[in-house]
Amino acid sequence: MNRVARNYGSSRVVIETGTPYPDATTIVERKGLGHPDTLADHLAERLSQAYSRYCLEHFGAVLHHNFDKLALLGGASEVRYGAGRMVAPVRVLVNGRAAPACGDHQIPVDDLVETTVRTFFAERLPAVADHLDIRFHITSNSSPGAVLTEGDTPERTRWFAPRTIDDLRERRVLLANDTSLGTGWAPLSPFESFVCELVDNLSGESPFREAHRWCGTDVKLMGYYEGDRAAVVLCVPQMSPHVGSRAAYLENKQVILAECRRLAGLRLPGTPVDFRLNVRDVPENDEFYLTYTGSSIESGDEGVVGRGNRVNGLITPLRPMNMEGASGKNPVYHVGKLYNLAAMCLARTLHEETGGYAEVHLVSATGERLDHPWRVLVRLSEPTAQVDKVQVLIEETLSNFPALTNELVHEGVLLS
Numbered sequence: 001m002n003r004v005a006r007n008y009g010s011s012r013v014v015i016e017t018g019t020p021y022p023d024a025t026t027i028v029e030r031k032g033l034g035h036p037d038t039l040a041d042h043l044a045e046r047l048s049q050a051y052s053r054y055c056l057e058h059f060g061a062v063l064h065h066n067f068d069k070l071a072l073l074g075g076a077s078e079v080r081y082g083a084g085r086m087v088a089p090v091r092v093l094v095n096g097r098a099a100p101a102c103g104d105h106q107i108p109v110d111d112l113v114e115t116t117v118r119t120f121f122a123e124r125l126p127a128v129a130d131h132l133d134i135r136f137h138i139t140s141n142s143s144p145g146a147v148l149t150e151g152d153t154p155e156r157t158r159w160f161a162p163r164t165i166d167d168l169r170e171r172r173v174l175l176a177n178d179t180s181l182g183t184g185w186a187p188l189s190p191f192e193s194f195v196c197e198l199v200d201n202l203s204g205e206s207p208f209r210e211a212h213r214w215c216g217t218d219v220k221l222m223g224y225y226e227g228d229r230a231a232v233v234l235c236v237p238q239m240s241p242h243v244g245s246r247a248a249y250l251e252n253k254q255v256i257l258a259e260c261r262r263l264a265g266l267r268l269p270g271t272p273v274d275f276r277l278n279v280r281d282v283p284e285n286d287e288f289y290l291t292y293t294g295s296s297i298e299s300g301d302e303g304v305v306g307r308g309n310r311v312n313g314l315i316t317p318l319r320p321m322n323m324e325g326a327s328g329k330n331p332v333y334h335v336g337k338l339y340n341l342a343a344m345c346l347a348r349t350l351h352e353e354t355g356g357y358a359e360v361h362l363v364s365a366t367g368e369r370l371d372h373p374w375r376v377l378v379r380l381s382e383p384t385a386q387v388d389k390v391q392v393l394i395e396e397t398l399s400n401f402p403a404l405t406n407e408l409v410h411e412g413v414l415l416s
Contacts, residue, residue, distance in 0.1 A: 004387050008395060009372040015390050018383035021357050022319065024227035028195050029315040032203030034125060034217025034237075034295035036072055036303025041416055043092075043120050044070040044305045044328025050116045051098055051109070052331060052409045058105060061165040062409065065098035068328035068336075072303040075131060077292045079299075081248075084240040084292030086131040092117055095137045096328065099160045110136055125217070127293040170333050174371065174401060176364035177330070182339025183322050184312070184347035185359045191225040194267040195232075196313050198260060202236055208259055214242035214252055216294025230273045234260070237291045249288050253277055309416035311340045320359055327415050331408040335364040338401055339373070341408075341415075346378075346397045350390065356382035371398045 001018045031038045047067040055063045076088035094117070098109050114134055122129040140160035158167045165171060188196070201208055203219040216237030223232045236256050243249050257275055264273045278289045292298055306325020309315060324336035331337060343360040350358035358380055365374035376394060 002383070006391065008376070008391070008398075010368065011372045011374065011376055011398075013376040013391065013394060014378070015387050016377075016379045017385045017387070019357075019359075019379040019381055021381045024189075024225070025318065026189060026191055026223070026225040027316070027318050028192050028223045028225075030195050030199045030221050030313060031308045031315075032199045032217055032219030032221075034203055034297075035220055035308065036074065036218070036295065036297045036301050037305075037308035038303070038416065039124065039295070039297060040070055040072050040303035040305045041308050041325070041327040042124070043072075043117065044068055045415055046116050046120050047094070047096075047113060048328050048331060049409055049412060050112050051107075054107065054112060055102075056409065058107075059102050059165050061168055061171060062330070062332050062405075063099040063102060063107075063162065063165075063168070064159050064330065065096065066328060066330050066334065067094065067096040067098075068305050068325050069095035070305050070328060071095065072297055074297050074300040074302055075128075076300065077298040079240045079290055079292050081246070081290075082241065082244040086127070086292065086298060089131040089133040090121075090128055090297055091133045091135060093135050093137060097139050097141065097160060099162060100140050101161070102165065103163050109138060113138070125293050125295055125297070128295070128298060173369065174333050175367055176335045176370050176373075177333050177366065178335055178364065179366045179374075180324060180335045180339065180364055181322055182324070182335065182341070182343040182362040183320050183360070184340065184343030184345070185319055185357070186344075186347040186351035187357070188312070188314075189225070190268060191223065191230055191271075192314060192316070194264065195221055195223050197267065198263055201259070201263065202234075202256070212252070212255065214238045214248075215256070216291055218291070218295035218297070228271070230264075230268065230271055231276075232260070232273060233276045233279065235278055235289060237289045237294055237296070239294045240290050240292050243290060246283065246286060246288075249290060250283065253281075311415050312344055313416050320361070331405045333370055335362075335370070337408075337415075338370070338404060339364060341404060342397050342401070345404075346393065349393055349397075350378065350380060350385075353389070353393070354380055354382040354385045356380060356385070370401055373398070 004015045006013045044067045052062045071093040073091040075090040142157045203217040218237050220235045260275045326337040329337040339362040347358045347360045361377040362373045363375040
């Protein structure tokens with residue numbers, strides 16, 4: 001292994017080449033579109049996008065906000081063969097901060113939030129959309145560090161109460177909001193790619209779900225790959241209004257398993273894959289993963305931002321990862337969002353350039369320039385990778401945060 005250390009402005013950049021390629025053994029998890037944690041992640045990101053777009057339209061800049069502490073508390077439902085209903089609402093705890101105004105212009109934060117929440121559930125879980133209890137816990141309290149003296153009002157107290165957009169420090173220079181890190185790697189293994197495709201096929205818009213309206217979206221997959229064989233445990237709900245009997249539910253399980261085997265044959269040819277589906281089912285007691293809405297959020301389960309898929313769509317404990325919940329964070333300067341996305345994008349670019357495995361870590365120091373991380377670590381399996389070219393790609397990535405912000409706000413990207 002070769003190691004080169006360089007300085008880039010105030011950043012310390014370390015590039016390692018010839019590092020070992022990751023072991024073939026893989027543990028991977030993915031949560032589908034109707035999983036409560038995925039719902040929380042995606043809703044938090046939608047709220048950030050809605051607030052950001054309003055601010056850009058009316059002020060020309062994104063004001064300070066974060067919705068990354070959002071939580072969903074499950075409701076209650078009654079499930080019968082061929083029928084079902086909600087009997088208690090899903091509580092949406094909108095926790096976070098947002099500037100309520102810019103000067104004299106009041107921002108309709110509560111209205112923006114409520115409209116976004118109801119639209120999101122109408123799209124994602126229509127049967128839940130009319131059974132929501134939205135709780136607002138949005139403050140505009142200043143961050144620590146505003147020391148009051150006899151002189152001028154501390155700048156920090158205006159972060160969530162700007163007189164004009166000129167009070168936004170990030171208009172002058174982008175500074176990291178926290179001491180944190182972003183992590184990315186590439187490429188996905190064939191098994192990891194298969195996991196993504198299978199969960200999306202079962203929980204998203206797909207020909208399979210179009211043909212099988214009983215298939216719910218609260219899908220969860222745990223996979224284990226040993227290099228020459230794989231094992232998968234799946235939870236896939238069925239929707240009670242479309243399942244008329246115990247026999248129908250059991251027949252549908254066989255349809256799901258057949259689809260899993262079909263896709264495995266296409267994406268993992270020659271690899272034996274053992275599938276286990278809804279292992280908690282107790283048929284003789286009619287205990288099944290049968291839901292009214294297609295998601296466990298209808299019945300007691302909870303969802304919290306940051307507990308679901310990482311920004312690459314997977315949870316991979318044998319790969320480098322971190323605990324940041326990227327969704328709902330401010331897209332302008334929150335490193336927990338921007339550094340994870342930038343690290344993932346850079347890793348993919350480096351993989352394409354070198355043909356080998358690429359791993360990227362960006363580490364911030366709070367209050368220092370966003371485009372000059374405290375530490376940058378790049379690890380490449382390709383021993384002949386050109387360090388100077390890698391350095392150029394690093395610098396291009398670090399100069400691209402405004403474009404990344406624009407993509408997050410305007411293109412409606414939903415993380416994970």
